[in-house]
Amino acid sequence: MxxxxxxxxxxxxxxxxxxxxxxxxxxxxxxxxxxxxxxxxxxxxxxxxxxxxPTREALVDAAYQGELDRLCDRVDDLLAAAPPEQALRAWMNHFVDYMGTKRGMGDALRALIASGGDPFARSRDRLTAAVAALLGAGAAAGTLRADVAPDDVLVGLSGISLAAADRRDRAQTDRLLGLLMDALRPR
Amino acid sequence: MxxxxxxxxxxxxxxxxxxxxxxxxxxxxxxxxxxxxxxxxxxxxxxxxxxxxPTREALVDAAYQGELDRLCDRVDDLLAAAPPEQALRAWMNHFVDYMGTKRGMGDALRALIASGGDPFARSRDRLTAAVAALLGAGAAAGTLRADVAPDDVLVGLSGISLAAADRRDRAQTDRLLGLLMDALRPR
DNA sequence: GAATGAATCGGAGGAACCTCCGCTTGCTGT
DNA sequence: ACAGCAAGCGGAGGTTCCTCCGATTCATTC
The missing domain is CATH 1.10.10.60 (Homeodomain-like)
Incomplete structure (x- = not known):
């Protein structure tokens, strides 16, 4: 391996x-x-x-890895600048934007998210870690649930991004992100 | 037209x-x-x-329209048999199952959900109506939010289904549906 | 610095996609 | 009946995808 x-x-x-x-x-x-x-x-x-x-996705993934790293790196800044809940929401926006901009990242992303443990899963780990950091901060602050797996959030987020990429309806995307945030707050 | x-x-x-x-x-x-x-x-x-x-999706859509109708028709039975909240959750399960079974429906679904108002959007209207019925019953009973658009729920659900189709992880799918349900309950 | 084995290359080839447009056929009115 | 004409048909052709395997090139050993 x-x-x-x-x-x-x-x-x-x-x-x-x-x-x-x-x-x-x-x-x-x-x-x-x-x-x-x-x-x-x-x-x-x-x-x-x-x-x-071997696949188109592998190429796109590799090509965009740099930018994807930058996306993940931004988590620290966001957490430094705002409370976790807002930081998470802001990062979600970046995520969706990123996917929207990098046209064609869509399918690559789908494959990426789907990858259980491929050699191509490096990006996926980075993304999961980014989400985990945001969730963890929120859990520590008590403003986000502690019982949600980062992985689940990532998959949910990717689902929204995919739908968003197809529909190009920013208002709807925002509403969906709002729903996801609602789900992540403690009851 | x-x-x-x-x-x-x-x-x-x-x-x-x-x-x-x-x-x-x-x-x-x-x-x-x-x-x-x-x-x-x-x-x-x-x-x-x-x-x-004109597209592969249009063909798949047409081919599966019968089954999709049956899925939508089931809403009435579900609402008769259980409170709206549970009915909605049960229907979501059916929806995901359906998408999982009909392999290849995935892409067709994506195109379907994305279609704003194509001549091929009949199925989409049926689905939206089904969700609307479930949400409406819940809103009337006070167990579901009244301020969420059926369309948003449908897009969210399709996002989960897409992710689910890729990953084949039923437990995760259930958790994601749970999150979506959480988001739909009044605070 | 030649030989040799293994890693890597390149592109021919077969399958599928989708478009385009000249030909055919069902319909309508007389 | 039959003429005229849309509506509909079909498939050749230009593209892209992806696989496979003989030829090539690198690294290593003597």
Whole structure:
């Protein structure tokens, strides 16, 4: 299960080139870039792309990992600036925005959230940790329930994001986030 | 906007044959049957299939409409047999089960829920009405909030179903439904 | 610095998607 | 009956997806 021997030099080169091309291509053309086009632009065969990133989601995930890290990192600032309950709500907004902006992240996210324990689950762990921090702070302060699993909140949040991405109705999204918050407050 | 003139005889024949083949094929092979295979088996060209059902979702939706009607019809029985709050929860279970069983309904559902007012939104109206009935009964009894839009509940429920379909973790699904119920109770 | 084995590459190929438009067929009025 | 004409049909064709495996290239050993 441990990461096997380091990649061969040419393999790493290819991987990095693919990734940087993918980042550009995704932001330039949106979610439905052709993978073949990415491979071509990176100067590698399509087979190589598929070996490094077995699914479209794996590629998108890897491409956006940096931004996703930033999203998770923001938790500390939020908690420093506002009480946990408000921090959580603010972070939810960021989360939904992020998913909305990164068009095409939607499906990747779905796969990501669904992943039980894949090698691709690093992002998922980070997200779970972020939610756990927010929930934990709220539980300590007594303003959020202590008996809700971070994982459940994350899945719920991703459900809302998916629905939001489809409908583009910001008001509804806010209402749904409000409902989720209601569910998380102690009775 | 009204339904234009009735379909020509041959068109209706084709439509019906496509639908019946699709029902069989979907239950036999699952969500990812090839549309070309369905068209072939129905003895029509692929173009005909696409004219009648512009997207894969439209076809799946039409194929499962009967079962979806049955799901909505069950609301009355549930309300007759138990207090609104429990009826709603029971119906949510049915909803999730239904989505889980009908593999491949997932994407169709997503498109369905997302549809603002397409000609294909009949199913969506039925679902909204079902939720509205349950919520209304609860509001009248004072055990459910009166200030939540049925539409929001439906979107939330579909989000949970999507997540559930991916993860196949029934316990988590139940917890999420529990959270949603918590959000729907008056404070 | 050549040989050798293993990791990696590349792209041909088969399947499915969806569109587009010339051809066919059912309907309507005379 | 039959002419005219929408409405409807069908499938070729351009794209993309993803797999598979022979050819290539790297790393290591002598």
């Amino acid at each position: 441990a990461s096997a021997r380091p990649l061969r030099a040419d393999a790493r080169r290819n991987r990095e080139r693919l990734l940087s091309v993918a980042v550009q291509a995704l932001s330039r053309e949106g979610a439905d870039v052709s993978l073949e086009a990415i491979a071509r632009e990176a100067g590698v065969g399509i087979g190589t792309l598929y070996r490094h990133f | 009204a339904s234009a003139r009735p379909l020509r005889a041959d068109a209706r024949r084709n439509r019906e044959r496509l639908l019946s083949v699709a029902v069989q094929a979907l239950s036999r092979e699952g969500a990812d049957v090839s549309l070309e295979a369905i068209a072939r088996e129905a003895g029509v060209g692929i173009g005909t299939l696409y004219r009648h059902f």
